[in-house]
Amino acid sequence: IKARPGGTGPLHLLIYCLLLVITLLVGLLVTVWLYQHRKPPYGHGDVSEDPGPPSASPLLALKPLQLLEVKARGRFGCVWKAQVLNEFVAVKIFPIQNKESWQNERDVFLTPGMRHENILRFLGAERRGQQRGTHLEAELWLITEFHEKGSLSDFLKGNAVSWTELCLITESMARGLAYLHEDVPRLKGHGHKPAIAHRDFKSKNIILRSDLTAVIADFGLAIGFEAGEPPGETHGQVGTRRYMAPEVLEGAINFQRDAFLRIDMYALGLVLWEVLTRCHAADGPVDEYLLPFEVVVGQHPTLEDLQEVVVHKKMRPTIKEVWLKHNGLAQFCETVEDCWDHDAEARLSAGCVEERIAQIRRHASIQGPPTLLVSSPVTMVTNNVRLLCDAADYHDNQPNLRRVSGLEERLLLVLFLDLLAAEERLD
Template sequence: MSRGKNVSGASLQTLCCCSVLLWGSSLVLAISPGTPVNPLMRCEYYNETLCMSTSNGSVPAGCRGTEECKPGENEKGNLCYILWQNSSSSLSIKLKGCWVGNNHECSKGKHCVVTRREPGVQLLFCCCEGDMCNVNLNPTAVVTANLPPTQAAPVRLAPRGPSTEAIVLSTLTPLLSMAVILALGYYLYRRHTLLGGGHFDEVPTAEPTPLPSPMMTPRALQLVEVKAQGRFGSVWKARYMSGFVAVKIFPIQDKSSWLVERDVYRLSQMKHENILEFLGAGKHGDSLDAEYWLITAYHELGSLCDFLKANLVTWGETLKIAESIACGLTHLHEELPATKLEPCKPVVAHRDFKSKNVLLKSDMTACIADFGLAVVFLLGTSPGEAHGQVGTRRYMAPEVLEGAINFNQEAFLRIDMYACGLVFWELVSRCSAQDGPVDEYTLPFEEEVGQHPTLEDMQEAVVHKKVRPKIKDLWRKHQGLSFLADTIEECWDHDAEARLSASCVQERVSYLYRKVPPPVKEKNVTATYVPVVDIKCALTPSVLLPPKESSM
């Protein structure tokens, strides 16, 4: 785990502890300011103004009664008071209630005794300590305060008892404080671990490497249209700055697939012209509405599957697509040593290779996409809990269909090569170089099991009957197509160990480029294109059909 994640985790723990302590202390203060907790004292309440507010002679509600006293912070405690007006003829009580303060010396007992009397002052005040002690007034007894004779302590109007609003406020304040602190902690956590809470950073292969381009944000990405729907989400065409990108959106329940694909793209030395270009990844939204976005280069031609449904391919385009597919698989399957700039690249098995996961660039070369089910073979480790029976049923190898996989690196790579043979079959079936009419596009095994086969259908056809898509006689009349047909058959061999490797397929197609070159006039094929060939598969100039890889 990165250093940023460790820091953010510790910060979040600290903030959570602080918020709990703050909430606890605030709640204690809201309930009782002193220790030990004393019951609230009651005082008689009276408000002359309220009691005189009606003209029909009735006493309005709320002008007299009993209230409970709640002391404030740093105050002396619970007191009762009376404020009255004294004239020569009568004594008129103005206010009664709870008094919170420590500016007066108050009597202790059952009566409210006048604490001071100033000449010429008609409003008089007294306070006392004791439950309902302000019921009775004793204006004759005077307690002399230890104050200078010229100094009169200011008289504060006594507050009423705690209202409903005050109680709600005192209860919610600590809770809101805790919520704010937790929200701050969550923000810091997201900033460190989730690429900035809706920001999509380019993810460097090595952490110290600076980001090569500005940060992507949701506001900078404008989703235009859905281009594809799959089991792990949808792929959108999106506008970014002056161009377009592809945004693959995973629902929250498929986060694990998003993590796998993101981590595969982030592998050291993973960048390759025949691997879909990765631009960034991040979380968008919060809570149950959260989505996980993965941003890649956008290719207008779409997948090889969709392209072949609507278009034929020339011989030159067939070679170009086939070789770039083989190059991409070779890069994926090989381990690259460390360089001065990057660590070594581990072996990666795709595990869901099919024509839908091959994208065509504008120059008619291919790049491999969708690594949500990929397995990375780090040096000295096993595939772990990788489930064997995954992928698309139609493209599953016989050993996958019957659940007889050896969970080792070579076995997973051979599974990819079986699927590669099926993709090459799709490509050749739509090549215009064959001598005769070209059939409409069909999926592998569509004639045998239909468009929606069950697992049992595929097991019966592939494992028990050992059926494969039909190699047409017309293909054998074209030297290049015939050679590709033999390569296809060796890729989907029932015996996994007899299948060709990706590097061998790449070398065969490169050799074929020289042996049966495309016409120079063909579109999307340049006359100067010469593939690099390293014939490890023992191809000879005189014989196009090589021996099996196992005998080389």
């Protein structure tokens, strides 16, 4: 049987199939090529796959955003003062290798319920390509409100504070940390806000408004705790060494929510002390601004330095005697010491610190300006005689006479000095 002219034989059918397959492959390759070349040239594929958050402020849609000057540099990037139309904003710029920190801070800011008067206000997060010579370099931007006074650390370097300013700064700072630590249930129009540990709490990460109220910033290491869920993959020994709690320096952390919150409280105690050192409410000159433990370990301590000082020797920044003679500062010092207690479980909560400072401030406003605690000569002598009697009782009941004798000698010396002071006052 002969095939009809123009019929389709097996060879022609095979050729047609091959042509169809080749056409489809070429079309697929062209499509892939076009897709790849239409992607923004950020230099890192992972960034392009992350759609990023929507802008949290309509201000950011008003371009261009002009970078004006660098205000601070940190471990993960630098902070610029920038301008959008007539409004100043802060732009924290992360290099692409610190994408994880940018994502974490962005996600914390976008957590439901994170709007609070003492937490830095978030405006948006963006991916940008900046021209560097002949190539375009990827950057990650985090945009927040801008405050001209800058960080608490920088402010204290150039300014002493009054009693009122001490209370204002520290109470608002504790209020912000208390809210951050709080587990807020789902409210109308808002989702559930979990308790969040900051994990890098320090004076550099506290920003001051023009009225000296504080806002907490820099959530690159922060971690949230959902009820009944583990904290996830995290490293215990993070943050700034100088502000690390003893258990962090030892590497002996209990990876539970309360343990992380107590680590923040230790750091809060150190920051409260920093503000205290620059308060001129007490008699005498105000010391130059120093970081915690700077006198002992300098400005760039190693982990081993701080382990020796904080863990083994259990040292803390100095509480000056003159502060304890001031009725407001004495109570404030007690709060500071209760924050940096070596026993993590004995530390105060942020809410308790806020309430204590508020009570001290209210008491001072009722009683008038805080004054020095001056005992009368009779009271001083009576108190020291009582101590001598206690020492005598101890002497009668203990065989270690040498130790008791030394104690009695010191108390007699104190009594003698008190009598001299009383005589001077009577004159």
